[in-house]
Amino acid sequence: MAMIGSYCTVCKKRESFFYRKYSGQQLCKKCLSESIETKVRTTITKYHMLKFNDKLAIAVSGGKDSLSLLHILAKLQKYRPKTTLVAVTIDEGIKGYRDEALDIAIKNCKTLDVPLHIVSFKKLFGLTLDELITKVRANKQTELTSCAYCGVLRRRAINIAARAVGATKIATGHTLDDEAQTVLMNILRGDIARLSKEKPATNQVHPMLIRKIKPFCEIPENESALYAYVKKITFQDTPCPYASEALRNDMRAMLNHMEEKHAGTKFTISRTIEKLRPAIEQITIKEDFKICKECGEPSAQNYCKTCEMLHQIL
């Protein structure tokens, strides 16, 4: 909590707005947002996220994280004039939720003068997420969560959208919180392959799979929200009506509780896994990509997960 009447420990001039517990700093609005922008810049350098002439597709959902990211990357372009930006938004087809998000994405991109490319589940896969979930529930194929279905299709859609606009990299708004949650989820599920590959800047594993970067991987989620607030960014803050990742919710609650007690816990988890990652990569079997016999997209199996899922449902 910022102490009323206390001053920013960075500029020593303006009133404190936010107490950053893990660093012990009191920060004014200006120094807070500048420190977040600087952190994103150093994260991009640290993980070699961008080459000087990359065309970067920013996956914009309309939520606070992806929009704060969009605004910061647009601002950082002055340091990287050869990097071109384009936003991609996936219209999963969720009535009463996605329409608002699309409007918000369009407005933000217009303000920042970043071109926006929208791709829909309906057009790509022949059905909206609403239709898909209705079918799944009717067939009682409920061993997977809605997020599991949506995740597979959305990852595919983002990759197709990024390729369509000629992007060489995809940036997503995953925060430090997402990273720490994912690490624990992968350990609890015993998913060593994902522990290995879900890193701040993914490897190039197939020419048709655009590499992904996470410039917010060291930004706590609450600071991403504060950035949007300070910069008066309009974002969608209603949660997805299908949000159902029970395990992630458990990990989120536990980590927030731990962070409250021991400030810096999320950073520690992230640093720990980054130290271990090279060793984990060594023992992980490299996936050998082929072309899916159905859709022609890269796949570890003869048929890709997307086609397998759609076959099961349709």
Place this chain on the structure above:
Amino acid sequence: MAMIGSYCTVCKKRESFFYRKYSGQQLCKKCLSESIETKVRTTITKYHMLKFNDKLAIAVSGGKDSLSLLHILAKLQKYRPKTTLVAVTIDEGIKGYRDEALDIAIKNCKTLDVPLHIVSFKKLFGLTLDELITKVRANKQTELTSCAYCGVLRRRAINIAARAVGATKIATGHTLDDEAQTVLMNILRGDIARLSKEKPATNQVHPMLIRKIKPFCEIPENESALYAYVKKITFQDTPCPYASEALRNDMRAMLNHMEEKHAGTKFTISRTIEKLRPAIEQITIKEDFKICKECGEPSAQNYCKTCEMLHQIL
């Protein structure tokens, strides 16, 4: 929960007593305890815990885990006639708690005809845990928990006790639950060195440090308790009055919650870390042991943690 009137899925004769959710088995008392004994036997083989002529010091606290372990190891001696057993118990000096535990340890060892060697903090370090904690609290040196102080001294005391009886290995009653909690604690604390070395059978790092084995590392804590109950083993079930490991308590609660929702989670964590361990060991800097200039025990620094701690307090 065992279903009333249902039969054991192993022997198909006796009534079920326990539903083992992670395997889907209904088990009668006899088949449950036999399956635990078999698991301990296979764990010892799997991790090469014992050589044929080891002298094994079992660290007996008087709680359910160490006493169930003592009873099972005594029983398994028929398969390993050349392994000799001895129990070691540490008297930390905790009024109204440890005395009862000592009595219980003595009685169990007498019944099983296993010699018992008792070592006290008072004799080894010049003060009881009660005296130590009183001093720490008076000096307001409260950055460490009571468990942290006790842990360092107890590990030292067990090693000295084991050496005194000529043991070649030390067995502790750490269960699957302890293992899974420790893995998560080490990740949340970023302690890669401990992730590397706290394994089912520790490496020989110095001739004066007796290797430790954890034959219960694949036995869930509730099954260790059920074994004690079925076998009518007398154990101490009041918790230590100093028990204060907040992080462990958080991990325990979270893991029990996850296990309830997804049976087998604790096993998954244990299997995951065992798969990763060789890779983690590769990137861990090997500690170079010297002899502590104060007490002559092995130490990674010029002065060992035990002496450092005692100096700080006294």
